[in-house]
Amino acid sequence: MLNPLQRRMLTRRLLQTVPVLILATFSVFMLLKLLPGDVAITLAGENASAERIAEIRQNYGLDKPLLIQYATWAWNALQGDLSSSLLSGEEVTTTLARVFPNTLFIVCYAILISIVLGVPLGILAAARAGGLADRMVMLLSSIGVALPNFWIAMIFVVAFALNRTWFPATGFVSPFEDPLRAIWYATLPAVALAASGVAEVSRQLRSSLVEILQSQHFRTLHAKGLPFRSILWKHGLRNVSVNLLTVISLLVNRTLAATVVVEVVFAIPGMGNTIVNATLQRDFPVVQGAVLAMVLTVITVNLVTDMLYSVLDPRISQQ
């Protein structure tokens, strides 16, 4: 299925992920250790004695040198054991299996909205470049890019969950349990997340399309008597597909990061909420496991994007 060039690229990319993974998890580990606060004090309770705190540190291996702690974690992680939460005792792999699909569902929903709305708006703006529609789309997308997700989220909650009770204000239903209710619960958070996505996709698509439509190549097509419609659909969109793919892959990664805030606003039991709570409580196995999962996702998205580049434009894998 893959040609030798693509296979070589895949191998190279896979090898590059190893240092990225080590660097990401190690820096998060060190950052957590730099933060003031001690999980042993949290675990020991309100009136704990110094001996009890020391005992807890010893039980959890928190008294060992930092490098040893990291190496132990990394070695276990390599064997698929991400250890357990220091606070709840739940295995980190179980936690991730529970919360990660929720985040992925909302991210995919948001990306879908970004594409479904962003692409037509971008085409519309490019096709009517300089016209009223173009200016409206650009105005809206400027607003979309400028407004923070969490603020949009809160405005949506007030408008569509409190004033008009069309959608629930908080909470989440798993798509595996009840797909329709899952969509209903995820709509407001997904739309809030997608606001900047729609803006980004339409802006980028518009500017690439406008640029291409003004190129000599397209002037020639026009001179040959091709109708504008077929120039736009047949030649224009294919030429901007690589740009669009780049925008979407960047968007996936950014949306994944934006869930940290939006999940808190909507009380969604996803990765964002898990990372925020675990960080506040210095529950480092959970933070480490979650970061590892996020990094792996980003790497996978980038890898898939790279492979798709070479499908869309074979020149890329030859370079």
Place this chain on the structure above:
Amino acid sequence: MRKTRTQTINALPPLRRRQVLAGMAGVAAAGLLPRGAFAQDGNVLKIRGNANPSSLDPATGGAGSDHVYLYNFYDTLVDWEPETLAPKPGLAASWEFPEPKTLVLKLQEGVTFHDGSPFNAEAVKFNLDRARTAGVSNIKSDVANIAEVEATDELTVTLTLSAPDTALPLILSDRAGMMISPDALGNDPEATVEREPVGTGPWTFGSWTDGEKITGSRFEDHWREGVPGVDNVEFVIIPETATGLRAIQSGQVNIAYQLDERQQQLIDKMPNLTLVSGPTLYIYQLYVNSARGALQDVRVRRALSLAIDREAYVAATQAGVGEVATMNLPQAHWAWSEAASKHVYHDPEEARRLLEEAGYGDGLELDFRGYPDQASVQRQEVLMAQWKKIGVTGRFRNAPIAEVAGAFFGEEKAGDLLLSAWTGRPDPSLTYALLYSEESYYNPGRVTPPEGYMEALQASRESTDQADRAAALARVQDIAMEAHLSIPLSIRYEVDATGEAVTDFVANLLGKPKFRDVKLG
């Protein structure tokens, strides 16, 4: 192939504005489809939980926010009146001190644990011994005064104490008094029920999904008449208060407790919500290191306290929801003392005079410590503005709680004053012992308390009569406040919101609500 694709693309119609709008409407409509599916289950009491519990085993957990969950699955040996925290019977139907170092508990008859095993003196002995000695216990210090536990007969437990301690009944209203089924622990004190609590409480444990929800269902054999008021209970864990308020506003939960004081105004404006509010033991105060520089002089400490207009402080920092604190207890508490409250009032003239007398007429610069969150910084600004009027200046150095508290109370002894809070303890004698005893962690300068203080404190633990205890504690508070060993500022009020169907929910002075009597109308 190539031809077909070209044809397909060419066959596509151009995109019109109308079609774009229709597409947008379609996406919105898709979200509206399952609206009918959203309805409150009438027999489930849904409560917004503030934090994921640290553990559902009362002896191994550590967070103050756990109690709200634990009360549903466990009963305590001693209960308290919600308004005053005066002790009243719980699993122990009565108790007495036949002599100062012996406490005898008579247990309720006919109580069983959720697993069907009987609740009796042996079970109490097992639990108290586990709390005192087990390696897994986090509450050893709470019950440090218990030297021996004896199951005298089926329903009588005798505790031998190492020192007279009449604070013990109220200590048994807290974690130490929550009884776990010994069978559920396999009669092994080192075992835990952190994820599957088994007690005698109004609801049996259903499930706990971390950071998401905790459920319980009615315990049919519960010993109290008409308890619980609702068949099922479900805690939806939402740490963020604004999100919590939105959850109750939209009807997704029935009760949201411990909301922010500033949210009271919002709750008042929402027609479908009822506000439940009242004082708590949580008190905003300044911890004073009386071993440092100018603060060694009681006149300086007194001046700092008199300079503060506490009414204005409550209005500015708590949106008027709260009360002025004149000691380390709220006015509603059974041990609050009128005489002791006379030391704390607002008199900037007197404050200036005191500073002058102490030799700081030209001004005094102090090293303040605090926390960096927005609400804390606002409190600091109000205080600095008021102190400026008597010539006291300085700067707040802010850092996260663990870091600041470690530096201020620990070995480093950094900073003159710390703006923080005291969360309260079930028995006031614990509060006063922890705040001002010479070796106590919360006494940053480790200064010796004034003469007579420790004796008065001990006296408060020797009587069993509440009026006598209140009188003894009044003496304790009078000494502490006269010496201005800390500067109390204001009492935090519980701010809870209930939805339309909720009845019989009351706030309590401990600030940790119980839900067993709540009904859904």
